[in-house]
Amino acid sequence: MTEVECRQLTGIRLCFHGAAHAVTGSCFSLRTDEAHILIDCGMFQGSKSEKELNYRAFPFDPASIDAVLLTHAHIDHSGLLPKLAKDGFQGPIFATAATVDLCSVMLPDSGHIQEMEVEQLNRRNARRGRSVVEAIYGIEQAITTLTQFRSVPLGKLMAIAKGIRARYWDAGHLLGSASIEVEIDRPSGIPLRILFSGDVGSSLKPFHADPTGPQKIDYVICETTYGDVDREDVTLDQRLLLLQAEVTAAAQLEGPLLIPSFAVERTQELLVDLIRLMKAGRIPGAPIFVDSPLATKASAVFEKHAGEMMNGGALLEALRDPQVRFTESVEQSKAIDRIRGFHIVIAASGMCDAGRIRHHLKEWLWRGAATILFVGFQAQGTLGRILLDGARHVRLMGEDVQVKARIRSLDVYSGHADGPQLAAWIAERRPISGSVFLTHGEEHAMQGLAERLRKLDPALLVIAPSLDSMFALPGGTPRQVSSPVRSAAESAGRLDWHNELSSLILDIDEQMSLAADERARKQIVRRLRKALSPE
Known part of the structure; x- marks a missing residue:
């Protein structure tokens, strides 16, 4: 549906421009006859086909947006805000004070990554005779966008645009994270109430209280990252025991423990637990390298807000411990790989799809x-997911790399609620007069949470919207009015052609190495050429 066609519709409309049948790219549009706002404007991550959506034009006119409500600072929720501003958005971006502070370091870092990756790609394209690619946005655009941020408190109902108000609730997921309640005026005098969950925190978040939210909602838009998962109930002490076992096993190999980690909050949680274990003598003392400039800057934000957090004192103690060493320059990062013996490296990105962790993995x-220890969600199509799924060889920075390192996973650091916690959070929002829209999850996760909700309340309408689908919201049963799916959206949350090609190249290399002699290798080549020849 074109922008003109969208404007011709009347009433309250909700459109899902991201995180639909996939985990990333959170972006939801709310239109009335008098206003147009966005909730989140996040970057797509995962497979190359999914990330390619970041380079395309928005499926709406950015200049038509009156305001953006931001749930939290994670790049899959905030990462396209500079592109939105670059393409014409001039309104305010509302977020909590801590989210504003985190975005002030995360968005310029994202801009730097865009510039760096495009520069490398254009060098390769020049050698291949291909056209150059423009970065989604750069550092300067990210910094300019920060001037549009407006800090808001939790719990206060505020005017956002004509006929629209919003209230922020603690989501318990990340420093500054919030669920957002939106009130929209109606002719009846009774406002329509919509709740956007953002990312709902788990019970194992030592820095945050349990997530909160309002009751008597008309529509709930809820994340489903772990909607089909029943995590084993563990305490923070039991989490320490699990981490202790992984670190001890890694130390016995006398090599590094590499932890791909999200730079914001996951890294800080790990530092608290590792220092606690070292000081108690439960794991060997060893240097902990935080090899991420973003993690270093984010840690300064956490220090600033430590007084607002649970266990803030333990965090300050960990950040100042002499075993913790923050690296800044590329030379310092490279020097880590020359160290032998047991040491710990925490580096971004958490899904191994960018950043310094890829160099350490190589x-x-x-x-x-x-030992490679994963401590967070790995989206389909990312290198982290491929390693967790048991790959024996991977394509890494243009090379075929054999996997001999120990690959481990510790799913007790997730910032997301699991299936029972999500169902309980939704149950606390009742009565829900309209429906629950499930977003921010892969197919199996959405189906898992939908089944839980049907058991909880068989009369509750549960909808899993597709990308760019639009719904009219009359207050009761929503009505779908359009579903203009962008091409390549079918790859969201799934392995794409690039993943398949990489796997094929690795299989060919393996078969060539196993071939008995020159003749056998030539036969393989002839069969491949025949398969590629047009019939």
């Missing part, structure tokens, strides 16, 4: 002395 994946 150095250590093929060595049996190394």
Whole structure:
């Protein structure tokens, strides 16, 4: 549906421009006859086909947006805000004070990554005779966008646009994270109430209280990242025991423990637990390298807000411990790979799809002395997910790398609520007069949460919207009015052609290496050429 066609519709409309049948790209549009706002404007992550959506034009006119309500600072929720401003959005971006502070370091870092990755790609394209690519946005645009941010408190109902108000509730997911309640005026005099969950925190978040929210909602838009997962009930002490076991096993190999980690909050939680274990003598003392400039800057934001957090004192103690070493320059990062013996490296990105962790993996994946410990969600199509799924070889920075390192996973650091916690959070929002829209999850996760909700309340209408689908919201049963799906959206949350090609190349290399002689290798080549020949 075109922008003109959208404007011709009347009433309250909700459109899902991201995080639809996928985990990333959170972006929801609310239109009335008098206003147009966005809730989140996040970057797509995962497969190349999914990330390619970031380069396309928005499926709406950015200049038509009156305001953006931001749930939290994670890039899959905030990462396209500079592009939105670059393309014409001039309104305010409302967020909590801590979210504003985190975005002030995360968005410029994202801009730097866009510039760096496009520069590398254009060098390769020049050698191949291909056209150059423009970055989604750069550092300067990200910094300019920060001037549009407006800090808001939790719990206060505020005017956002004509006929629209919003109230922020603690989501318990990340420093500054919020669920957002939106009130929209109607002719009846009774406002329509919509609740956007953002990301709902788990019970194992040592820095945050349990998530909150209002009751008597008309529509709930809820994330489903772990909607089909029943995590084993563990306490923070039991989490320490699990981490202790992983660190101890890694130390016995006398090689590095590499932890791909999100730079914001996950890294800080790990530092608190690792220092606590070291000081108690439960794991060997060893240097902990935080090899992420973003994590270093984010840690300064956490220090600033430590007084607002639970266990803020333990965080300050960990950040100032002499075993913790923050690296800044590329030279310092490279020097880490020359260290032998047991040491710990925490580096971004958490899904291994960018950042310094890829360089450390290239150095250590093929060595049996190394341990790779995943402590967060791995989206389909990312290198982290491919490693967790048991790949024996991977394509990494243009090279075929054999996997001999120990690959481990510890799913007790997730910032997301699991299935029972999500169902309980939704139950507390009742009565829900209209429906629950399930977003921010892969197919199996959405189906899992939908089944839980049907058991909880068989009369509750549960909808899993597709990308760019639009719904009219009359207050009761929503009515779908359009579903203009962007091409390549079918790859969201799934392995794409690039993943398949990488796997094929690795399989060909393996078969060539196993071939008995030159003749056998030539036969493989002839069969491949025949398969590629047009019939």
